[in-house]
Amino acid sequence: MPGTTDRETAAMRRAFELAGNGPRGLNPQVGAVLLAADGSLLAEGWHRGAGTPHAEVDALSRLPAGAARGATAVVSLEPCNHTGRTGPCAVALIEAGVARVLYSVSDPGDASAGGARRLREAGVEVVGGVLEADGRRLIEGWLTVQRLGRPHVTVKWAQSLDGRAAAADGTSQWITGAVARADVHRRRSAADAIVVGTGTLLTDDPALTARRPDGTLFDAQPMPVVLGQRAVPDDARVLGHPRPLLHRDGENLGGESPNGPSLMAELRGLGVQRVFVEGGPTIASAFLRAGLVDEVLAYIAPTLLGYGAAGDDRPALRSLGVETIADQRRLRVASVQPLGDDLLIVASPLPPTSPIEGDA
Template sequence: MTATTIEHDAMRRALDIARNGPRGINPQVGAVLLSPDGNIIAEGWHRGAGTPHAEVDALSHLPADAARGATAVVTLEPCNHTGRTGPCSEALLEAGVTRVVYAVADPNPRSAGGAERLRTAGVEVEQGVRRAEAADLLESWFAVQRLGRPHVTVKWAQSLDGRGAADDGTSQWITGPEARADVHRRRGRADAIVVGTGTVRADDPSLTAREEDGTLRPHQPIPVVLGRSEVSKDAALRRHPEPFLQYDGDLDAALADLRERGVHRVFVEGGPTVASAFLRAGLVDEILVYLAPVLLGGSRLALTDLGVPSIDAARRLDVVRIERLGDDLLIVARPNAPHPDEGEGS
């Protein structure tokens, strides 16, 4: 049995409410419970580590036996392991759910297997509904599961001729207010923001995420500085709501420590040296290029050496989308590499 129109609509709703959950080590997951006649009887989402998973959250809103014969529509395959909470597959079975529709498979071997457990118990299971939308929502979480490190986004702004600054070193502002506002929105969704000591000395950035009126956004990324040079005692980032962290140039060690601290999404805003170091090391999952319609000339390129000796070794990218932001363009790209295959959509 393929997914119905009602189930597709319910999955869209589940994806919407999944975004209510915090980004972090755990995925953002939403669940919608449908009665046998197709009406929504409960909704739930995962609110963070140690809290009930989306399916259990939805079930908690119903009286006993109210879910018997229901369909559970979930953005991620129900888990099948006991951690801080019990297996969602068992909770659905105990509640009497007879059909489960999910968008993407769980790539974590510790928690995967819920779909098979449900099938074995006689529950109808349909996978792949709105898979692309769910995969986009969980793209960074998938990267963490696959790579064992935080998801890394590298951002830079450049002129049309590829310069990150004028010859005198000034770079504020290459792009316009719309592009800068977009950067702050993205900072507000990150867990950590990374720059090098050179940027700290040259620009004295605050590394905060701000609203368009200049006030601080509710969520602030942890400021991270790469490099051995001491950060000045009057540096702006010392007034950041979160204490800054500093690492030497070992990117792998820095990312490993950040993951241990619960950092899930890293936003790299350093200058050409830091951006190029992440790219050269193959530690970049997403690239944001803010392209301004200006010409600067000179030698201050937006990137430095990437370890590309010839065109055959060029770092190929997949362009995900291009957005117009005022007079500027935002190009969103990812390294040309396969992504997890969670199955075909219905």
């Protein structure tokens, strides 16, 4: 990578790993690695939560005074430049005598940004944008909160090749195979909240936990959220989830309301950065109609279910408010991944005014 050595690039990957040790919540996960002038490891650190030392200071605290002079600091997020519960990390690095700083993602905050500039003004060599795509993926939920004021939302569904989410009798387990289902559970474990509607809850009785292929639970579990006015049965499996259930009517997903905060505002207040909307078609479509979706995961199985009785075709999605082809909801495909016999299409919604590829 231009501007970095192989050891520095490897140290950035290590910083990403260290960041994952920190809690998900209102603050970003950040990792830091300190390298000596010869590229050898001096210290590592990560942010352990609100009010605790930031990753750079955590790493510096593991060294005796003066040991970081002339060192290189490799950080997954631009060192901050403001005083909150802790002091500016840029100043801490300057005072420690660090000679070079590499970071992956620029800090988008109005108050906290500017650390790179402050470091340069103090004579520190600074290189930004190192493995930036990987760094942004690490904290995409937090970045969405900073940019849009709401959590990052992923909508997932599984469908047959002909676009059906269930057979005519409503059964849907399992359309996709074991490899695709394992991928879903891995992604669940990376989310802070998982959302389903009462229709899915009453039909499938999901546990809404993130499980490994052997059935054991991942250490990180998303908060279960059920939307709809129907009651949750006393024997519903979701009530055995390791985290308390949040049950809301789903009438206000993200807008302003005199009757209290929207779901997105409430989840943000609870420290949720990443929301995984798993079903069913009514809830997925509601998030898409509301313009609250940042990522779509469509798991497509090579199977055909056809139509059921009239009005009972069990589509993967319901109405999106598209009355004419000009109103179609365009997506930008990020990847198409084979998962066993199935395919996963990862895409993001385009703005309504985006031109269609090939239009004159």
